[in-house]
Amino acid sequence: MGMTMTEKILAAHSGVPSVRPGEIVDCRVDFAFANDITAPLAIQEFQKMGGEAVFDPDRVAFVLDHYVPNKDIASADQARITREFVRAQGLPHFYDVGRAGIAHVLLAEEGFVGPGDLFVGADSHTCNHGALGAFATGVGSSDLAAALITGRLWLRVPQTLRFVLRGRPRPWVTGKDLVLTIIGMIGVDGARYAAMEFAGDALAFLTMDERFSITNMAVEAGAKNGIMEPDERTLGWIAPRARRPFTVVRSDPDAAYADVRTIEVDSLDPVVAAPSSPGNVVPVREAAGVPVDQCFIGTCTNGRLEDLRMAARILSGRTVHRDTRLLVIPATPAIYRQALEEGLIRIFLDAGAAVSTSTCGPCIGGHMGVLGAGEVCVSTSSRNFVGRMGHRTSRVYLANAAVAAATAVTGRLTHPADVVGEAVPARG
Protein backbone atom coordinates (compact mmCIF):
# COMPACT_ATOMS: atom_id res chain seq x y z
CA MET A 1 0.00 0.00 0.00
CA GLY A 2 1.35 3.42 -0.94
CA MET A 3 1.56 6.52 1.22
CA THR A 4 0.15 10.04 0.96
CA MET A 5 2.66 12.87 0.80
CA THR A 6 1.89 13.76 4.42
CA GLU A 7 2.69 10.20 5.49
CA LYS A 8 5.88 10.18 3.42
CA ILE A 9 7.16 13.39 4.98
CA LEU A 10 6.42 12.18 8.51
CA ALA A 11 8.12 8.84 7.79
CA ALA A 12 11.19 10.52 6.32
CA HIS A 13 11.50 12.83 9.35
CA SER A 14 11.13 10.04 11.90
CA GLY A 15 13.62 7.77 10.16
CA VAL A 16 11.28 4.91 9.35
CA PRO A 17 10.39 3.44 5.96
CA SER A 18 6.65 3.89 6.36
CA VAL A 19 3.96 5.17 8.72
CA ARG A 20 0.21 4.64 9.04
CA PRO A 21 -2.49 7.01 10.29
CA GLY A 22 -2.85 6.91 14.08
CA GLU A 23 0.81 6.07 14.75
CA ILE A 24 2.78 8.41 16.96
CA VAL A 25 6.15 9.34 15.50
CA ASP A 26 9.07 11.34 16.89
CA CYS A 27 10.01 13.73 14.10
CA ARG A 28 13.01 15.82 13.19
CA VAL A 29 11.95 19.44 12.61
CA ASP A 30 13.42 21.36 9.65
CA PHE A 31 12.30 24.79 10.80
CA ALA A 32 10.41 26.33 13.73
CA PHE A 33 9.05 29.77 14.51
CA ALA A 34 7.03 31.77 17.01
CA ASN A 35 5.32 35.18 16.91
CA ASP A 36 5.15 38.01 19.44
CA ILE A 37 2.16 36.50 21.26
CA THR A 38 3.37 32.91 21.40
CA ALA A 39 7.15 33.50 21.74
CA PRO A 40 7.25 34.95 25.29
CA LEU A 41 5.42 31.91 26.63
CA ALA A 42 7.64 29.57 24.58
CA ILE A 43 10.75 31.33 25.89
CA GLN A 44 9.48 30.99 29.47
CA GLU A 45 8.82 27.27 28.93
CA PHE A 46 12.18 26.87 27.16
CA GLN A 47 13.90 28.23 30.26
CA LYS A 48 11.79 26.17 32.66
CA MET A 49 12.64 23.04 30.69
CA GLY A 50 16.30 23.83 31.26
CA GLY A 51 16.93 24.88 27.65
CA GLU A 52 20.25 26.62 27.10
CA ALA A 53 20.56 27.05 23.34
CA VAL A 54 18.20 26.48 20.44
CA PHE A 55 18.92 23.27 18.52
CA ASP A 56 20.11 25.10 15.39
CA PRO A 57 20.03 28.91 15.19
CA ASP A 58 19.72 28.75 11.42
CA ARG A 59 16.49 26.75 11.63
CA VAL A 60 14.62 29.05 13.97
CA ALA A 61 12.84 32.36 13.34
CA PHE A 62 11.03 34.84 15.52
CA VAL A 63 8.60 37.19 13.83
CA LEU A 64 6.91 40.06 15.63
CA ASP A 65 3.68 40.48 13.70
CA HIS A 66 0.56 40.59 15.85
CA TYR A 67 1.02 43.69 17.98
CA VAL A 68 3.67 45.61 16.05
CA PRO A 69 4.41 48.44 15.92
CA ASN A 70 3.68 47.88 19.61
CA LYS A 71 0.24 49.20 20.48
CA ASP A 72 0.69 49.68 24.22
CA ILE A 73 3.13 49.13 27.07
CA ALA A 74 2.10 45.54 27.70
CA SER A 75 2.62 44.56 24.05
CA ALA A 76 5.93 46.44 24.01
CA ASP A 77 7.09 44.49 27.04
CA GLN A 78 5.97 41.27 25.40
CA ALA A 79 8.01 42.08 22.28
CA ARG A 80 10.96 43.04 24.47
CA ILE A 81 11.09 39.50 25.94
CA THR A 82 11.50 38.11 22.42
CA ARG A 83 14.01 40.78 21.40
CA GLU A 84 16.16 40.02 24.46
CA PHE A 85 16.02 36.27 23.89
CA VAL A 86 17.01 36.65 20.23
CA ARG A 87 19.99 38.83 21.20
CA ALA A 88 21.09 36.54 24.03
CA GLN A 89 20.90 33.50 21.76
CA GLY A 90 22.47 35.31 18.80
CA LEU A 91 19.71 34.20 16.48
CA PRO A 92 20.08 35.38 12.87
CA HIS A 93 16.45 35.16 11.70
CA PHE A 94 14.61 37.82 13.63
CA TYR A 95 11.99 40.09 12.10
CA ASP A 96 11.23 43.27 14.01
CA VAL A 97 9.46 46.50 13.05
CA GLY A 98 10.59 47.69 9.63
CA ARG A 99 11.51 44.19 8.50
CA ALA A 100 8.59 42.40 10.09
CA GLY A 101 5.82 41.01 7.96
CA ILE A 102 3.04 38.58 8.70
CA ALA A 103 4.97 35.44 9.57
CA HIS A 104 3.38 32.91 7.24
CA VAL A 105 3.76 35.12 4.20
CA LEU A 106 7.20 36.38 5.20
CA LEU A 107 8.79 33.00 6.03
CA ALA A 108 7.60 31.52 2.73
CA GLU A 109 8.85 34.57 0.84
CA GLU A 110 12.23 34.29 2.58
CA GLY A 111 12.60 30.66 1.48
CA PHE A 112 12.87 29.09 4.93
CA VAL A 113 10.53 26.23 4.03
CA GLY A 114 10.61 24.11 0.92
CA PRO A 115 8.89 21.02 -0.52
CA GLY A 116 9.23 17.93 1.65
CA ASP A 117 10.14 19.92 4.78
CA LEU A 118 8.63 19.46 8.23
CA PHE A 119 7.82 22.86 9.67
CA VAL A 120 6.21 23.75 13.01
CA GLY A 121 5.12 27.16 14.17
CA ALA A 122 3.46 28.52 17.28
CA ASP A 123 0.57 29.88 15.24
CA SER A 124 -2.36 27.92 13.90
CA HIS A 125 -2.02 29.21 10.32
CA THR A 126 1.41 27.61 9.95
CA CYS A 127 -0.43 25.09 7.73
CA ASN A 128 -0.14 27.88 5.12
CA HIS A 129 3.20 26.43 3.95
CA GLY A 130 1.62 23.21 2.74
CA ALA A 131 1.11 25.00 -0.60
CA LEU A 132 4.83 24.36 -1.14
CA GLY A 133 4.46 20.62 -0.61
CA ALA A 134 5.74 20.77 2.96
CA PHE A 135 4.21 19.28 6.11
CA ALA A 136 3.47 22.37 8.18
CA THR A 137 1.43 22.52 11.35
CA GLY A 138 0.59 24.88 14.18
CA VAL A 139 1.54 24.02 17.75
CA GLY A 140 1.35 25.71 21.13
CA SER A 141 4.16 27.45 22.98
CA SER A 142 5.15 24.43 25.12
CA ASP A 143 5.49 22.18 22.09
CA LEU A 144 7.47 24.89 20.33
CA ALA A 145 9.77 25.22 23.34
CA ALA A 146 10.44 21.48 23.26
CA ALA A 147 11.14 21.70 19.50
CA LEU A 148 13.48 24.67 20.01
CA ILE A 149 15.54 22.66 22.49
CA THR A 150 15.57 19.27 20.83
CA GLY A 151 14.84 19.98 17.17
CA ARG A 152 12.24 17.25 17.41
CA LEU A 153 8.53 16.90 18.12
CA TRP A 154 6.18 13.93 18.50
CA LEU A 155 3.29 13.92 16.08
CA ARG A 156 0.39 11.60 15.44
CA VAL A 157 0.16 10.60 11.78
CA PRO A 158 -3.12 12.07 10.49
CA GLN A 159 -5.54 10.43 8.11
CA THR A 160 -5.60 12.21 4.78
CA LEU A 161 -8.70 13.65 3.12
CA ARG A 162 -8.20 14.35 -0.59
CA PHE A 163 -9.99 17.23 -2.28
CA VAL A 164 -9.89 17.05 -6.06
CA LEU A 165 -10.59 20.45 -7.61
CA ARG A 166 -11.72 20.14 -11.22
CA GLY A 167 -12.21 22.71 -13.95
CA ARG A 168 -11.32 26.36 -14.49
CA PRO A 169 -12.47 28.91 -11.91
CA ARG A 170 -14.95 31.48 -13.23
CA PRO A 171 -14.31 35.24 -13.11
CA TRP A 172 -13.71 36.57 -9.59
CA VAL A 173 -13.55 33.08 -8.11
CA THR A 174 -10.23 32.80 -6.27
CA GLY A 175 -8.41 30.29 -4.09
CA LYS A 176 -10.15 31.90 -1.12
CA ASP A 177 -13.55 31.04 -2.57
CA LEU A 178 -12.47 27.45 -3.16
CA VAL A 179 -11.29 26.91 0.41
CA LEU A 180 -14.34 28.64 1.88
CA THR A 181 -16.56 26.46 -0.31
CA ILE A 182 -14.82 23.34 1.00
CA ILE A 183 -15.12 24.47 4.65
CA GLY A 184 -18.78 25.24 4.04
CA MET A 185 -19.18 21.75 2.63
CA ILE A 186 -17.44 19.75 5.37
CA GLY A 187 -17.86 22.10 8.35
CA VAL A 188 -15.38 23.63 10.79
CA ASP A 189 -14.55 20.20 12.19
CA GLY A 190 -14.90 18.28 8.93
CA ALA A 191 -11.15 17.66 8.75
CA ARG A 192 -10.46 17.47 12.48
CA TYR A 193 -7.11 15.73 13.16
CA ALA A 194 -6.70 15.04 9.42
CA ALA A 195 -4.46 16.18 6.59
CA MET A 196 -6.26 18.02 3.78
CA GLU A 197 -4.60 17.22 0.48
CA PHE A 198 -5.64 19.45 -2.41
CA ALA A 199 -5.27 18.15 -5.96
CA GLY A 200 -6.87 18.34 -9.39
CA ASP A 201 -6.46 20.25 -12.62
CA ALA A 202 -8.00 23.43 -11.19
CA LEU A 203 -4.85 24.04 -9.13
CA ALA A 204 -2.92 24.75 -12.33
CA PHE A 205 -5.09 27.86 -12.83
CA LEU A 206 -4.26 29.21 -9.38
CA THR A 207 -1.35 31.50 -8.55
CA MET A 208 0.93 30.59 -5.65
CA ASP A 209 -0.74 33.39 -3.69
CA GLU A 210 -4.11 31.71 -4.15
CA ARG A 211 -2.74 28.31 -3.23
CA PHE A 212 -1.32 29.68 0.02
CA SER A 213 -4.79 31.05 0.86
CA ILE A 214 -6.18 27.55 0.51
CA THR A 215 -3.67 25.69 2.69
CA ASN A 216 -3.63 28.63 5.13
CA MET A 217 -7.28 27.98 5.99
CA ALA A 218 -7.05 24.19 6.37
CA VAL A 219 -7.02 24.75 10.13
CA GLU A 220 -10.46 26.36 9.88
CA ALA A 221 -11.80 22.92 8.94
CA GLY A 222 -9.95 21.50 11.95
CA ALA A 223 -7.12 20.02 9.88
CA LYS A 224 -3.64 19.31 11.17
CA ASN A 225 -2.13 20.38 7.85
CA GLY A 226 -3.10 21.34 4.33
CA ILE A 227 -0.88 20.19 1.50
CA MET A 228 -0.51 20.33 -2.30
CA GLU A 229 1.80 18.45 -4.63
CA PRO A 230 4.44 20.77 -6.07
CA ASP A 231 4.10 21.44 -9.80
CA GLU A 232 6.21 23.56 -12.14
CA ARG A 233 4.72 26.76 -10.80
CA THR A 234 5.59 25.73 -7.21
CA LEU A 235 9.16 24.91 -8.17
CA GLY A 236 9.52 28.11 -10.18
CA TRP A 237 8.39 30.04 -7.11
CA ILE A 238 10.47 28.28 -4.47
CA ALA A 239 13.69 27.48 -6.36
CA PRO A 240 15.05 31.07 -6.41
CA ARG A 241 14.07 31.57 -2.75
CA ALA A 242 14.96 28.30 -1.02
CA ARG A 243 17.75 28.55 1.53
CA ARG A 244 18.24 24.78 1.78
CA PRO A 245 18.04 21.89 -0.66
CA PHE A 246 14.57 20.39 -0.75
CA THR A 247 12.93 17.12 -1.78
CA VAL A 248 9.77 17.02 -3.82
CA VAL A 249 7.37 14.48 -2.33
CA ARG A 250 4.26 13.22 -4.08
CA SER A 251 1.46 10.92 -2.96
CA ASP A 252 1.55 7.39 -4.31
CA PRO A 253 -1.24 6.50 -6.77
CA ASP A 254 -2.33 3.70 -4.40
CA ALA A 255 -2.16 5.82 -1.22
CA ALA A 256 -5.02 5.27 1.21
CA TYR A 257 -7.36 8.21 1.83
CA ALA A 258 -9.98 8.45 4.55
CA ASP A 259 -12.18 10.22 2.00
CA VAL A 260 -11.94 11.70 -1.50
CA ARG A 261 -14.18 14.59 -2.53
CA THR A 262 -14.42 16.14 -5.95
CA ILE A 263 -15.35 19.79 -6.38
CA GLU A 264 -16.42 21.05 -9.80
CA VAL A 265 -14.79 24.44 -9.61
CA ASP A 266 -16.21 25.82 -12.87
CA SER A 267 -19.70 25.91 -11.41
CA LEU A 268 -18.75 28.05 -8.38
CA ASP A 269 -19.34 31.74 -7.79
CA PRO A 270 -17.55 33.96 -5.22
CA VAL A 271 -18.68 33.24 -1.66
CA VAL A 272 -18.54 34.76 1.81
CA ALA A 273 -18.44 33.13 5.23
CA ALA A 274 -21.23 34.93 7.06
CA PRO A 275 -21.04 35.69 10.81
CA SER A 276 -19.89 34.01 12.95
CA SER A 277 -18.24 30.87 11.59
CA PRO A 278 -15.84 30.19 8.70
CA GLY A 279 -18.16 27.31 7.87
CA ASN A 280 -21.20 29.54 7.37
CA VAL A 281 -20.59 29.89 3.64
CA VAL A 282 -23.04 31.41 1.14
CA PRO A 283 -22.64 32.82 -2.39
CA VAL A 284 -21.91 36.56 -2.37
CA ARG A 285 -25.09 37.12 -4.38
CA GLU A 286 -27.17 35.70 -1.51
CA ALA A 287 -25.60 38.00 1.07
CA ALA A 288 -25.36 41.04 -1.24
CA GLY A 289 -26.78 44.32 0.00
CA VAL A 290 -25.78 44.02 3.67
CA PRO A 291 -24.57 47.50 4.79
CA VAL A 292 -20.89 47.37 5.70
CA ASP A 293 -18.96 49.73 8.01
CA GLN A 294 -15.45 48.51 7.30
CA CYS A 295 -13.60 46.52 4.66
CA PHE A 296 -10.23 45.00 5.41
CA ILE A 297 -7.78 43.67 2.85
CA GLY A 298 -4.79 42.04 4.51
CA THR A 299 -3.66 39.15 6.80
CA CYS A 300 -1.78 35.89 6.22
CA THR A 301 -4.74 34.62 4.23
CA ASN A 302 -5.19 37.42 1.68
CA GLY A 303 -2.71 40.26 2.16
CA ARG A 304 -0.55 39.06 -0.73
CA LEU A 305 0.41 40.89 -3.90
CA GLU A 306 -2.25 39.24 -6.09
CA ASP A 307 -4.89 40.30 -3.58
CA LEU A 308 -3.68 43.90 -3.69
CA ARG A 309 -3.58 43.83 -7.50
CA MET A 310 -7.14 42.54 -7.65
CA ALA A 311 -8.33 45.18 -5.18
CA ALA A 312 -6.55 47.94 -7.11
CA ARG A 313 -8.17 46.82 -10.34
CA ILE A 314 -11.56 47.46 -8.74
CA LEU A 315 -10.61 50.63 -6.86
CA SER A 316 -8.78 52.30 -9.75
CA GLY A 317 -10.69 55.48 -10.64
CA ARG A 318 -13.26 54.80 -7.91
CA THR A 319 -13.59 55.88 -4.30
CA VAL A 320 -14.51 54.22 -1.05
CA HIS A 321 -18.16 54.84 -0.13
CA ARG A 322 -18.64 57.64 2.40
CA ASP A 323 -20.30 55.33 4.93
CA THR A 324 -17.53 52.73 4.72
CA ARG A 325 -13.85 52.67 5.56
CA LEU A 326 -11.23 50.55 3.84
CA LEU A 327 -8.01 49.27 5.40
CA VAL A 328 -5.29 47.81 3.22
CA ILE A 329 -2.36 46.09 4.91
CA PRO A 330 0.28 44.48 2.68
CA ALA A 331 1.41 41.26 4.39
CA THR A 332 5.14 41.94 4.16
CA PRO A 333 7.50 44.85 3.47
CA ALA A 334 8.45 43.23 0.13
CA ILE A 335 4.79 43.14 -0.92
CA TYR A 336 4.37 46.73 0.25
CA ARG A 337 7.38 47.82 -1.83
CA GLN A 338 6.19 45.98 -4.91
CA ALA A 339 2.70 47.45 -4.51
CA LEU A 340 4.29 50.87 -4.27
CA GLU A 341 6.34 50.33 -7.43
CA GLU A 342 3.32 49.08 -9.35
CA GLY A 343 1.32 52.15 -8.33
CA LEU A 344 -1.18 50.15 -6.29
CA ILE A 345 -0.63 52.13 -3.10
CA ARG A 346 -1.46 55.37 -4.95
CA ILE A 347 -4.69 53.81 -6.19
CA PHE A 348 -5.62 52.85 -2.63
CA LEU A 349 -4.82 56.30 -1.28
CA ASP A 350 -6.67 58.02 -4.13
CA ALA A 351 -9.69 55.85 -3.36
CA GLY A 352 -9.62 56.95 0.27
CA ALA A 353 -8.25 53.77 1.83
CA ALA A 354 -5.96 53.69 4.86
CA VAL A 355 -2.74 51.81 4.08
CA SER A 356 -0.70 50.46 6.99
CA THR A 357 2.62 48.79 7.62
CA SER A 358 2.40 44.99 7.92
CA THR A 359 0.61 43.73 11.03
CA CYS A 360 -1.91 41.08 12.02
CA GLY A 361 -3.63 43.72 14.20
CA PRO A 362 -7.16 44.04 12.74
CA CYS A 363 -7.61 40.29 12.14
CA ILE A 364 -7.54 39.59 15.89
CA GLY A 365 -9.27 42.77 17.04
CA GLY A 366 -5.88 43.78 18.40
CA HIS A 367 -5.25 47.22 16.91
CA MET A 368 -5.49 49.18 13.63
CA GLY A 369 -9.11 48.48 12.81
CA VAL A 370 -11.03 47.29 15.86
CA LEU A 371 -14.82 47.16 15.34
CA GLY A 372 -17.33 48.91 17.59
CA ALA A 373 -20.70 47.60 18.79
CA GLY A 374 -22.87 46.26 15.98
CA GLU A 375 -20.40 47.17 13.23
CA VAL A 376 -20.07 44.98 10.15
CA CYS A 377 -16.79 44.20 8.42
CA VAL A 378 -15.99 42.41 5.18
CA SER A 379 -12.54 40.97 5.79
CA THR A 380 -10.12 38.94 3.71
CA SER A 381 -8.95 37.22 6.90
CA SER A 382 -9.61 33.65 7.99
CA ARG A 383 -11.81 33.86 11.08
CA ASN A 384 -15.10 35.55 11.88
CA PHE A 385 -15.72 34.18 15.37
CA VAL A 386 -17.82 36.23 17.80
CA GLY A 387 -15.75 39.23 18.94
CA ARG A 388 -12.85 38.29 16.68
CA MET A 389 -12.32 41.82 15.33
CA GLY A 390 -13.74 43.83 18.21
CA HIS A 391 -17.02 44.22 20.06
CA ARG A 392 -18.95 41.02 20.72
CA THR A 393 -21.89 42.34 18.70
CA SER A 394 -19.75 43.24 15.69
CA ARG A 395 -20.07 40.94 12.69
CA VAL A 396 -17.47 39.77 10.19
CA TYR A 397 -17.95 38.38 6.68
CA LEU A 398 -14.93 36.56 5.24
CA ALA A 399 -14.38 37.16 1.53
CA ASN A 400 -11.79 37.42 -1.22
CA ALA A 401 -10.01 40.72 -1.87
CA ALA A 402 -12.16 41.58 -4.91
CA VAL A 403 -15.37 41.25 -2.88
CA ALA A 404 -13.87 43.38 -0.09
CA ALA A 405 -12.81 46.08 -2.58
CA ALA A 406 -16.14 46.10 -4.43
CA THR A 407 -17.96 46.30 -1.11
CA ALA A 408 -15.82 49.26 -0.08
CA VAL A 409 -16.93 51.09 -3.24
CA THR A 410 -20.66 50.53 -2.78
CA GLY A 411 -20.84 50.41 1.03
CA ARG A 412 -22.85 47.20 0.79
CA LEU A 413 -21.75 43.62 0.39
CA THR A 414 -21.21 43.44 -3.37
CA HIS A 415 -20.22 41.00 -6.09
CA PRO A 416 -17.17 42.44 -7.93
CA ALA A 417 -18.84 41.94 -11.30
CA ASP A 418 -21.50 44.44 -10.24
CA VAL A 419 -18.81 47.10 -9.99
CA VAL A 420 -16.46 46.25 -12.86
CA GLY A 421 -18.09 43.53 -14.95
CA GLU A 422 -17.15 39.97 -15.66
CA ALA A 423 -13.52 40.41 -16.75
CA VAL A 424 -11.37 37.48 -15.69
CA PRO A 425 -8.94 38.66 -13.01
CA ALA A 426 -5.31 38.44 -14.10
CA ARG A 427 -3.58 35.44 -12.63
CA GLY A 428 0.19 35.86 -12.59
Next chain:
Amino acid sequence: MIRRGRAHVVGHHIDTDVIIPARYLVTADPADLARHAFEDLDPSLREQIGEGDILIAGENFGQGSSREHAPLALRGLGLAAVVAASFARIFYRNAFNVGLPLLECPAAAGGVRDGDVVEVDFGAGTVRNLTRGDLYRGQPIPEFMQRLVDAGGLVGYIRAQRRALQERG
Protein backbone atom coordinates in the same frame (compact mmCIF):
# COMPACT_ATOMS: atom_id res chain seq x y z
CA MET B 1 -6.72 10.06 37.82
CA ILE B 2 -10.10 11.27 39.02
CA ARG B 3 -11.51 14.80 39.25
CA ARG B 4 -14.80 15.66 40.90
CA GLY B 5 -16.54 19.02 40.61
CA ARG B 6 -19.53 21.14 39.72
CA ALA B 7 -20.38 21.24 36.01
CA HIS B 8 -20.76 24.28 33.76
CA VAL B 9 -22.25 23.52 30.37
CA VAL B 10 -21.40 25.37 27.15
CA GLY B 11 -22.31 24.67 23.51
CA HIS B 12 -20.68 23.45 20.30
CA HIS B 13 -17.65 24.95 18.51
CA ILE B 14 -16.47 27.10 21.41
CA ASP B 15 -13.44 28.76 19.85
CA THR B 16 -10.20 30.04 21.32
CA ASP B 17 -11.25 33.66 20.70
CA VAL B 18 -14.33 33.16 22.83
CA ILE B 19 -12.29 31.39 25.52
CA ILE B 20 -9.91 34.35 25.67
CA PRO B 21 -10.31 37.24 23.18
CA ALA B 22 -7.07 38.02 21.34
CA ARG B 23 -7.27 41.66 22.41
CA TYR B 24 -6.11 40.56 25.87
CA LEU B 25 -3.13 38.53 24.72
CA VAL B 26 -0.56 40.94 26.03
CA THR B 27 -0.01 38.68 29.03
CA ALA B 28 0.43 34.95 29.59
CA ASP B 29 -0.48 35.04 33.27
CA PRO B 30 -3.36 32.58 33.91
CA ALA B 31 -4.98 34.82 36.55
CA ASP B 32 -4.86 37.90 34.26
CA LEU B 33 -6.26 35.90 31.35
CA ALA B 34 -9.03 34.40 33.50
CA ARG B 35 -10.36 37.91 34.17
CA HIS B 36 -11.50 38.05 30.51
CA ALA B 37 -12.36 34.39 29.87
CA PHE B 38 -15.63 33.82 27.96
CA GLU B 39 -16.25 37.56 27.92
CA ASP B 40 -17.78 37.52 24.42
CA LEU B 41 -19.86 34.38 25.07
CA ASP B 42 -21.35 35.18 28.47
CA PRO B 43 -19.63 37.77 30.65
CA SER B 44 -21.19 36.26 33.79
CA LEU B 45 -19.82 32.75 33.16
CA ARG B 46 -16.39 33.36 34.65
CA GLU B 47 -17.98 34.60 37.88
CA GLN B 48 -19.89 31.33 38.24
CA ILE B 49 -16.85 29.10 37.80
CA GLY B 50 -14.99 28.15 40.95
CA GLU B 51 -11.85 26.21 41.86
CA GLY B 52 -12.13 22.56 40.94
CA ASP B 53 -15.19 22.96 38.69
CA ILE B 54 -15.54 21.07 35.42
CA LEU B 55 -16.53 22.45 32.03
CA ILE B 56 -18.83 20.35 29.84
CA ALA B 57 -18.86 21.27 26.16
CA GLY B 58 -20.23 20.14 22.82
CA GLU B 59 -18.41 19.36 19.56
CA ASN B 60 -15.02 20.76 18.53
CA PHE B 61 -14.19 22.60 21.75
CA GLY B 62 -11.16 24.86 21.33
CA GLN B 63 -11.29 25.40 17.55
CA GLY B 64 -9.14 28.19 16.19
CA SER B 65 -5.85 29.53 17.40
CA SER B 66 -2.76 27.65 18.58
CA ARG B 67 -2.27 30.02 21.46
CA GLU B 68 -1.73 28.24 24.75
CA HIS B 69 -3.33 31.23 26.43
CA ALA B 70 -6.71 29.53 25.92
CA PRO B 71 -6.09 26.51 28.20
CA LEU B 72 -4.10 28.77 30.55
CA ALA B 73 -7.15 31.04 30.92
CA LEU B 74 -9.27 27.99 31.80
CA ARG B 75 -6.71 26.92 34.37
CA GLY B 76 -6.70 30.48 35.69
CA LEU B 77 -10.45 30.18 36.24
CA GLY B 78 -9.76 27.18 38.46
CA LEU B 79 -11.27 24.58 36.12
CA ALA B 80 -10.04 21.07 36.96
CA ALA B 81 -10.96 19.51 33.62
CA VAL B 82 -12.92 19.91 30.40
CA VAL B 83 -15.22 17.19 29.09
CA ALA B 84 -16.46 17.66 25.51
CA ALA B 85 -18.11 15.70 22.73
CA SER B 86 -14.92 16.40 20.77
CA PHE B 87 -11.91 18.72 20.86
CA ALA B 88 -10.01 20.71 18.26
CA ARG B 89 -6.56 19.26 17.62
CA ILE B 90 -4.15 21.98 18.71
CA PHE B 91 -6.21 22.82 21.78
CA TYR B 92 -6.16 19.16 22.84
CA ARG B 93 -2.39 19.09 22.78
CA ASN B 94 -1.98 22.46 24.44
CA ALA B 95 -4.34 21.66 27.30
CA PHE B 96 -2.38 18.58 28.32
CA ASN B 97 0.87 20.49 27.86
CA VAL B 98 -0.26 23.06 30.44
CA GLY B 99 -1.63 20.40 32.78
CA LEU B 100 -5.36 20.76 32.05
CA PRO B 101 -6.85 17.30 31.50
CA LEU B 102 -9.51 16.74 28.82
CA LEU B 103 -11.90 13.86 28.25
CA GLU B 104 -13.81 13.16 25.07
CA CYS B 105 -17.28 11.95 26.04
CA PRO B 106 -20.26 12.79 23.77
CA ALA B 107 -22.71 11.09 26.16
CA ALA B 108 -21.69 13.38 29.03
CA ALA B 109 -21.92 16.41 26.75
CA GLY B 110 -25.51 15.44 26.06
CA GLY B 111 -26.52 14.40 29.58
CA VAL B 112 -24.94 16.74 32.11
CA ARG B 113 -26.88 19.86 33.14
CA ASP B 114 -25.51 23.09 34.58
CA GLY B 115 -24.78 22.68 38.29
CA ASP B 116 -24.67 18.85 38.30
CA VAL B 117 -21.78 17.39 40.28
CA VAL B 118 -19.72 15.07 38.11
CA GLU B 119 -16.79 12.75 38.66
CA VAL B 120 -14.42 12.28 35.74
CA ASP B 121 -12.26 9.15 35.65
CA PHE B 122 -9.66 9.78 32.96
CA GLY B 123 -8.13 6.32 33.09
CA ALA B 124 -11.50 4.60 32.66
CA GLY B 125 -12.79 7.29 30.30
CA THR B 126 -16.02 7.71 32.23
CA VAL B 127 -18.06 10.56 33.67
CA ARG B 128 -20.33 9.81 36.63
CA ASN B 129 -23.17 12.26 37.21
CA LEU B 130 -23.47 12.24 41.00
CA THR B 131 -26.51 14.52 40.91
CA ARG B 132 -28.53 12.33 38.53
CA GLY B 133 -26.94 8.94 39.10
CA ASP B 134 -25.96 8.52 35.43
CA LEU B 135 -22.77 7.05 34.02
CA TYR B 136 -21.44 8.20 30.63
CA ARG B 137 -18.76 6.28 28.79
CA GLY B 138 -16.15 8.13 26.73
CA GLN B 139 -12.63 7.61 25.48
CA PRO B 140 -9.98 6.80 28.17
CA ILE B 141 -6.98 9.09 27.86
CA PRO B 142 -3.66 7.41 27.05
CA GLU B 143 -1.32 6.75 29.95
CA PHE B 144 1.20 9.18 28.46
CA MET B 145 -1.35 12.00 28.72
CA GLN B 146 -2.07 11.09 32.34
CA ARG B 147 1.65 11.30 33.14
CA LEU B 148 1.76 14.74 31.49
CA VAL B 149 -1.04 15.98 33.72
CA ASP B 150 0.46 14.37 36.84
CA ALA B 151 3.71 16.22 36.12
CA GLY B 152 1.78 19.50 35.77
CA GLY B 153 2.27 19.68 32.01
CA LEU B 154 5.03 19.32 29.44
CA VAL B 155 7.59 21.39 31.37
CA GLY B 156 7.25 19.29 34.52
CA TYR B 157 7.26 16.12 32.45
CA ILE B 158 10.49 17.01 30.64
CA ARG B 159 12.14 18.12 33.88
CA ALA B 160 11.16 14.87 35.59
CA GLN B 161 12.55 12.91 32.64
CA ARG B 162 15.82 14.82 32.80
CA ARG B 163 16.09 14.23 36.55
CA ALA B 164 15.54 10.53 36.06
CA LEU B 165 18.23 10.44 33.38
CA GLN B 166 20.70 12.28 35.62
CA GLU B 167 20.01 9.96 38.57
CA ARG B 168 20.56 6.96 36.35
CA GLY B 169 23.60 8.40 34.62
